[in-house]
Amino acid sequence: MDETVEVLKKLGFRDYEARVYATLAMKGEATASEIHRMSGVPRNKVYEVLRSLEDKGMVETVKSSPAVFRAIDPESVLEEYKEQLVSAVDTAIRSIKESEDFSLLHPVWCVRGVAGIKNRAKAMLQKSEEVFVITANRAYLDMILKIKNPEEITVVTDDVKKFSGLNIKTLELKEEFSGIFNDAVIDGVRYSFELLLISGYESFGVYRVGNELLGVSISLPLIILFQKMIFLGLLAK
Amino acid sequence: MDETVEVLKKLGFRDYEARVYATLAMKGEATASEIHRMSGVPRNKVYEVLRSLEDKGMVETVKSSPAVFRAIDPESVLEEYKEQLVSAVDTAIRSIKESEDFSLLHPVWCVRGVAGIKNRAKAMLQKSEEVFVITANRAYLDMILKIKNPEEITVVTDDVKKFSGLNIKTLELKEEFSGIFNDAVIDGVRYSFELLLISGYESFGVYRVGNELLGVSISLPLIILFQKMIFLGLLAK
């Protein structure tokens, strides 16, 4: 019940609407008072909410005394609702694409917060072929593997044992460079290196600054140089 | 542009959010002032909205002077958003089904408004086999044909010529009964018959009362009787 309400709210239902509709959909049919008791929505508000749900085509009524209400086939109504949302998204994507007007594209970008970093990384991984992953943290690799095939990945890390059994190319850093994974504290703020993705001309690094995650994307020929550096300098046999 | 904004709002974006995001997605990247000029959102609000979009993982920044903003791959972000909505709907349907507890089912139900009538009719048509359609209006039949096959439909009407060329069984009402399609005015309110669906034990009628559409669903053995009546009395050879 509570879960249903939460999900409905995610779909744009108001609190009262979600509670009334969930109750009605589960019980099949009910009077206003029953809905009030089961959902906790104030009794007088129930009528108001039911009218609104009726306008949206989700509830039908029998005008008796007391009036009885019923959710119109929840499955088909919600499916229809889903279709509308899907087509809305598709319309949005299409109309954005139509009027796209990319001018100069800045080669350096910062992304704040987890959500943005995930999106950014996903977008980069999807359009890239081969990718280098530099990290000391296995968790990041597991996320990457949801998007890319193992054979497209090369992992560079401090200890290859962490990534064994994955059928992935792994390279180990020389000892003198493995310190890049250690925390640094500057002016009381803790900085740590989390992850670096490199593909083609693009790199995307994730760092922890204090309590926040920061993503930095750099698209420059420089990247190729960095790749070479990795091979020439940082790696142990 | 305007269309994009409208669609985004349907997906839960606020007005300012939609306008800023649409602008940014179309232009690729822009400064706050450019966004302000193109979207009409107050310049100082642009910063606020951009931060909110950043938190949602849809915008990235380069901290220069002036700062430049960019929409993170709109297609993949919106696709992801769509997936979330779809899975939310599926969860809702599942958890409603799990806790369904249908008790006595009332045999008479009223549905107000176009949306509800559509949903109701759709639900009925989907679970029915053969169906009788009584109407004088071709438009309703076209909608029904989106859901049901022609061979499952029998149309009863005042003038079979309206429904020619559709490969559907048609029956014509005797002249003395064809008046049921005419408007009636009672106490200044206009009543008219629009559509009647009959299948098995269930009937669903649509009427116009004043300016509103009213749907009435009746699930009673009586319905079979009505069907017989149609055959015995109302029809012309």
Add this chain to the structure above:
DNA sequence: TCCATTGTTACTACGAGGGTAACAACAAAA
């Protein structure tokens, strides 16, 4: 130096949604 732009903060106005109280209409029970 001056002036335009940038980024920030504070504040007002408004409406939607949540929440409470009260009341007439009605129906069943005493």
Add this chain to the structure above:
DNA sequence: TTTTGTTGTTACCCTCGTAGTAACAATGGA
């Protein structure tokens, strides 16, 4: 018949999020 409880409706308050406006320090180029 009166009483009592329920039903459906109306009116109101409060809060919060969003739209919209004003003002100001910081920045940076001319």
